[in-house]
Amino acid sequence: MKPKKATEMGKATRELLELSLAQAARLVKSKEISPVDLVDASLERIKSVDGRLSAYITIFEEEARKVAKAAEMMIVAGHDLGPLHGVPIGLKDNLAVKGFRTTAGSKVLKDWVPDHDATVTERLRRAGAIFVGKLNMHEFAWGGTSENPHYGAVRNPWNTERFPAGSSGGSGAAVAARTCYGAIGTDTGGSIRLPSAINGVVGIRPTYGRVSNYGIIPLAWSMDTAGPMTRTVEDCAIMFNAIAGHDPKDPSTSRAPVVDYTEDLNRGVRGLRIGVVPGYFFHHLQPPVHNAVKGGLKTLEGLGAAVVDVNIENIHGNISAQLTIEAAEPSAYHQRWLREQPESYGGDVRSLLEIGELLLATHYLQAQRYRTLLRREFLEAFRKVDVFICPTLPFTATKVGEMKVVIENGVEENMLSAIMQFTGVPSLTGLPSLNVPCGFDQEGLPVGMQIIGKPFDEATLFRIGAAFQSATDFHKRAPNI
Amino acid sequence: MASRKEVTPALVGALAEYAELPLAPGRAEVITSMLETWIRDANELSRKMSSAKYWELAPATIFSHPNEAEEGN
Numbered sequence: 001m002k003p004k005k006a007t008e009m010g011k012a013t014r015e016l017l018e019l020s021l022a023q024a025a026r027l028v029k030s031k032e033i034s035p036v037d038l039v040d041a042s043l044e045r046i047k048s049v050d051g052r053l054s055a056y057i058t059i060f061e062e063e064a065r066k067v068a069k070a071a072e073m074m075i076v077a078g079h080d081l082g083p084l085h086g087v088p089i090g091l092k093d094n095l096a097v098k099g100f101r102t103t104a105g106s107k108v109l110k111d112w113v114p115d116h117d118a119t120v121t122e123r124l125r126r127a128g129a130i131f132v133g134k135l136n137m138h139e140f141a142w143g144g145t146s147e148n149p150h151y152g153a154v155r156n157p158w159n160t161e162r163f164p165a166g167s168s169g170g171s172g173a174a175v176a177a178r179t180c181y182g183a184i185g186t187d188t189g190g191s192i193r194l195p196s197a198i199n200g201v202v203g204i205r206p207t208y209g210r211v212s213n214y215g216i217i218p219l220a221w222s223m224d225t226a227g228p229m230t231r232t233v234e235d236c237a238i239m240f241n242a243i244a245g246h247d248p249k250d251p252s253t254s255r256a257p258v259v260d261y262t263e264d265l266n267r268g269v270r271g272l273r274i275g276v277v278p279g280y281f282f283h284h285l286q287p288p289v290h291n292a293v294k295g296g297l298k299t300l301e302g303l304g305a306a307v308v309d310v311n312i313e314n315i316h317g318n319i320s321a322q323l324t325i326e327a328a329e330p331s332a333y334h335q336r337w338l339r340e341q342p343e344s345y346g347g348d349v350r351s352l353l354e355i356g357e358l359l360l361a362t363h364y365l366q367a368q369r370y371r372t373l374l375r376r377e378f379l380e381a382f383r384k385v386d387v388f389i390c391p392t393l394p395f396t397a398t399k400v401g402e403m404k405v406v407i408e409n410g411v412e413e414n415m416l417s418a419i420m421q422f423t424g425v426p427s428l429t430g431l432p433s434l435n436v437p438c439g440f441d442q443e444g445l446p447v448g449m450q451i452i453g454k455p456f457d458e459a460t461l462f463r464i465g466a467a468f469q470s471a472t473d474f475h476k477r478a479p480n481i
Numbered sequence: 482m483a484s485r486k487e488v489t490p491a492l493v494g495a496l497a498e499y500a501e502l503p504l505a506p507g508r509a510e511v512i513t514s515m516l517e518t519w520i521r522d523a524n525e526l527s528r529k530m531s532s533a534k535y536w537e538l539a540p541a542t543i544f545s546h547p548n549e550a551e552e553g554n
Contacts, residue, residue, distance in 0.1 A: 222542060317529060320522035327519065342505060351512045354504065358496045358516060363523040366530040368540030373530075375541070414518075 014178075016041040018478070021087055021181035021235035028086040031075060035086025035130060038181075039068035042088035042132045046179045049481050052160050053177060054152035055170040057093045058101055058134040064088065067130045083238050085128030090174045090183035093134040094141055095121050095226070096215035104217040105137040105167075107150045107344040108337050118215025119247045120184055120226050127242035132180050135170030139349045141186055141219040142330055143167055144194055144419040145403075149346035153400050156199060157479040158445055162397035165198035165419070167191040167219075171229045172199035177481055182230040182239050188219040189326050190393070190423025192227050196435035197392035197448025202236045202465065202475065203229040205423075207456045208430035209254040212247035220329035221252075222368075223427045232475055233436065233465035237261040240458065256456045264459050265466040270304030272464065275385035278309045280316070284421065285394045286407055292439025292447035293391045296468065300389075303467055310381045310388070314373055315425065319417055321367040321374075322424035328364045331356025348403075375429040382454050387464060390422050392448040396441045426452050434461040437474040446474070488517035 016037060019027070027033040043061055050056050071086040091097065094104040096114035098121075103109045117125065125131075136154045138146045146154040146169025154169035156162040157177040164173045168185030172195030175183050185192040187205040196203030204227045211226050218224055228239035238261075245258045274297065276282070282290060297307050331338070334353050342350060381388075394407050395418070404412040405419075426433040431452055438449040453461045469475050486492070490509035493516060497504045530538070 317526050320519075320526045323519055324523050324526070339503065347511075350508075351515065354497070354502065354508060354512050355516050355519060357500045357502050358493065358512075359519065359523060362527060363520075365540050365542075366527040367523070368542045369530050369535065369538045370526060371541035372538045373535060414515075 013041040013044055017045055017178040020232045021230055022232070022238055024181055025083060025085065025087050025238070028075060029080060035068040035071040035075070036065070038086055039064050039088050039130055039132065042180055045177070046132065049157070049177050049179065052481065053155050053157060053173050055136055055154055055173040055177065055179065056090070056133040057103055057105065057136050057151045057170070060100070060131055060133050064130055064132045071128065071130060081128030082242070083127055084124060084242060087129055087182070088132045088180045089124060089129040090133055090135045090171060090180040091121060091131055092137055092168050092171050092183070092185050094137065094186055094217040095184060097121050097131065097134065100134070102134065102217070103151070104141065105139045105148050105151060108341065109217070110150070114215070116215060119212035119249055120243045121215065123243045124184070124239070129242070135168070135174055135183060137170055138167035138191075139346050140217065140330070140334070141167040141188060141191055142349045142352055144190065144416060146170065146195070147400060155400060156397050157481045158200065159397065159443070160481070161399055162445065163198070163400050163402070165194040165393070165397070168229065169195045172196055172201055172203070175199070175201045175229050175231060176479055178478065182228055182235055184226060185229050186216060186219070186224065186226045187427070188223045188225070189322055189420050189427045192229060193392050193423050193433060193435040193448070193450055194419060196229055198397045198446065200437045200446030200448070200474065200477070200479070201229055201231055202233050202434070202436055203227065204236055204240060204434045204458065204461065205426055205432060206240070206244065206458060207432040209252050210432070210456060210458065211243050212250040212253050214247055214249040218333055220326050222325065222329060233462055233469050234262065234265055237265060237462040254456070259459055261459050261462050264463040267463050268303060269300055269464055269467045272305045272387070272460075273385040274300060274305050274307045275310040275381060275388040276307055276390070277312050277315055277388065280312070281390035281422070284407055285391055286396060286441070288396060288439070288441035289391050289394055289447050293389070293449045296438035296449045297389060299468060299471055300464065303471060308385055310384055312377050312381060314370070314377060317370060318374060318424045318428055319420055321370045321428055322420055323417065324359060324363050324367040327352060327356035328359055371428045374425070378429050378431060386460060388452040390450050390452070392422060392435045392450040393419055394421050396443070396445040396447060422450055431455060432458045432461060434465050436465045436468055438468070438472070439474060488513055488520065
């Protein structure tokens, strides 16, 4: 049976784009819609909004249509490629795609065409995903604003005067604006979770070693991860299923068993214990963020979870450790380019790379010792609780171009330090963490909460996130763009 | 607490020379203030981590061998 055309079904493009990834995949599988319709809808949407968002660096128009046609033929012939068959997906532009330009948002790599796929790219392709484009980002992923001097500042679809956070800002904006059903981001210090929170989407930073980094331009080797960004938790788990697992090409990946991450989505949260660190998790926040995340905890309590205070004695100090490691490791990676073509870097990234060369080896190693200490404390705390929950970041979207942020009492703070207040903890400890939309501020800008889990226990994060989304509708609201 | 030397563009320039990092004119002035903050915070963390309380902690950068299967043997 030939899949019906969207027009025959009377579905407008927008209706197709409002489908979740899971719904779209199910409709392709049942031959009710064609991958060609999904890709046409995505490309049409990109054309209509990306002039205002700058979320894409490269759009795979011709290639995506060609692959969609082939995907349609395969489904008609009864060949199911996998859980993402025919679904349009975006990739952050630091993931290698064989034969297509991969810039990492930089001028340095503006003409680099890899001769290989990143493992994540390859696994998504194998699961049937169709790539509609490469997504804009903070240059080399070294920053949290996605104000890219070479490919344009990415803008937030909820208010295009506001920033999308970063570094995976293009991924967050593209998913929120319904230009694709899911995207891949990368996260070193918060680069998946921050844009997920600020754009009102779901995003997971996996346990370090759960997802391969092969073929991804590194930022800081000891903290780099890659993960999906989607509108629903179910969608995120489906994409995660496709990419998780050991990779012989990346020796930092673990052989710990991979489970079906969609299996526990309907188990609810009754009996789960949620940890909150007093004096840190709800300290120094903009009031709407405080209220939304507290509201999120109340919702989960209402669903049967218990909230418990758990002290983490050495949680203070994490921002300095994070900045030291995130300064030193990229500066080693960029050492040659910084000497050969310093002018190719944007001003902020150039400064960060220069600073990273001037810190002491002892600073770096004491920061790495601090990681051991912090991880040990969290692992001990996980005897008492199943997860921790805190805000993903302490403020909502600031104006594009701002490098300072006001959180409370009118005091201006440095954006980079302020934005990492909560995301640095999982980055340093290697723990998985999931952002779930949990509210909006008075201007209609999204707020996200971060669920932090035990090593390799992403399934519990998805379980809690799914329970939360079954009781709330924040993820169903769409930006008016 | 030990007295702290102020970080100046001249000091940044000297440090960059030691690192064989050629800084273009004006770059030392651009990064001085941020570097000063980062070094102050990093020194504070170093003081904490060098205390006797944490003497047994190894950095998170070591090779670990949790079991033979992990090593692919």
